[in-house]
Every structure is written in structure tokens, then in C-alpha cells.
Amino acid sequence: MSERIRELISEADVAAKIAELGAQISKDYEGESVFLLCILKGGVFFTTELAKRITVPVSLDFMSVYSYGAQTESSGIVRIIKDLDTSIEGKNVLVVEDIIDTGRTLAYLLENLKARGPKSLKLCALLDKPDRRVSNVSVDYTGFCIPDEFVVGYGMDYDQNYRNLPYIGVVEFS
Ligand code: IMP
Ligand code: MG
Numbered sequence: 001m002s003e004r005i006r007e008l009i010s011e012a013d014v015a016a017k018i019a020e021l022g023a024q025i026s027k028d029y030e031g032e033s034v035f036l037l038c039i040l041k042g043g044v045f046f047t048t049e050l051a052k053r054i055t056v057p058v059s060l061d062f063m064s065v066y067s068y069g070a071q072t073e074s075s076g077i078v079r080i081i082k083d084l085d086t087s088i089e090g091k092n093v094l095v096v097e098d099i100i101d102t103g104r105t106l107a108y109l110l111e112n113l114k115a116r117g118p119k120s121l122k123l124c125a126l127l128d129k130p131d132r133r134v135s136n137v138s139v140d141y142t143g144f145c146i147p148d149e150f151v152v153g154y155g156m157d158y159d160q161n162y163r164n165l166p167y168i169g170v171v172e173f174s
Pocket of ligand 1: 105
């Protein structure tokens with residue numbers, strides 16, 4: 001079986017959307033600072049670009065959670081592989097994710113983070129597949145809503161490949 005990538009969202013469209021999200025976040029957090037909580041590994045590319053578009057003071061840290069294997073379906077079992085180095089108590093936490101699919105990963109994570117006493121807790125995702133949702137998670141900032149297709153690029157992988165693509169594409173098998 002061989003795979004090819006069909007472009008879904010161009011590099012320019014991603015960049016424009018991130019600038020838009022950055023402007024909106026800067027406005028919403030005016031007079032405050034924001035703590036970007038990047039979910040590894042997929043969220044890295046999006047987080048760094050987004051951080052550059054935010055004009056209020058930014059700090060950031062990383063967390064790694066396991067919810068996916070080599071398959072394309074969330075297991076529902078979430079394990080923290082790497083936790084934050086810093087406390088989020090009293091901070092305006094903005095969780096930055098590549099994509100919200102079933103929502104299982106974030107449902108678990110948001111509950112876990114809430115218990116740590118942040119001042120506020122919001123969620124920003126570059127992509128959202130609302131048709132696939134099984135957990136009740138609401139996304140505060142969404143880049144693009146996409147149909148139920150498996151996407152790669154801009155941090156997202158298929159079996160750890162394609163994260164480095166500068167655009168977002170759909171994996172097609174033939
Ligand atoms: P959820 O728990 O089903 O919402 O899964 C969320 C995680 O699964 C995301 O953070 C991604 O790492 C991964 N994921 C979900 N859909 C895709 C996709 O289409 N391409 C690549 N990774 C995906
Ligand atoms: Mg992810």
C-alpha cells in the first residue's frame with residue numbers, strides 16, 4: 001500500500017489564519033499575560049507560530065500525552081508522558097493543540113489542569129473535526145473546521161511521518 005498527500009489547506013492560508021487567531025487572542029487577553037500550554041508533539045509548529053503573533057506577554061511550556069498509537073483512532077486512555085515544568089496556578093492558561101478529533105484527550109487533560117488552579121483555562125486548536133466528537137469539549141479558538149479526513153503536516157503525523165510539511169494535507173492510500 002502506498003500513500004500520497006493531497007493539499008487541503010495551503011501554507012499561506014495557515015499563516016493568515018494564525019495571524020488572525022493571534023490578533024484575537026491579543027485582544028481578548030489585553031492587560032493580562034497568557035501561558036501557552038503546548039501539547040507535544042503535534043502542537044509545536046502551531047504554538048511557535050501563534051506565539052509570534054501574540055502581543056501580550058507570553059510564557060510557554062510543554063506537555064506530552066499519549067492517546068494515539070500508530071492507528072488513526074483515539075484510544076480514550078490518556079497517559080501523561082511529560083508533565084509541565086512550571087506551576088499554572090493563577091495563570092491564564094491557553095492550551096494549544098494541533099487538532100481536536102473525538103475530544104477524548106482534551107476532556108481528560110482539561111479536567112486535570114482545572115484541578116491545578118489556573119486563573120483561566122481556554123483551548124485553542126488549529127483544526128477541529130466536529131463530526132467526530134464524542135466528549136463534550138468546547139474549543140475557544142479554532143483555526144479551521146475540517147471534514148472527517150485524516151490530515152498531516154504542520155505538526156500532525158501519520159505514524160510519525162509528515163510533521164514537517166508546511167501545509168496541511170490529507171493522506172490518501174492507493
Ligand atoms: P482526540 O482525543 O480523538 O481528540 O485526539 C486528539 C489527538 O489525536 C490530536 O491531538 C492528534 O495528535 C491526533 N489526531 C486526531 N486526528 C488526527 C488527524 O487527522 N491527523 C493527525 N493526528 C490526529
Ligand atoms: Mg496531538
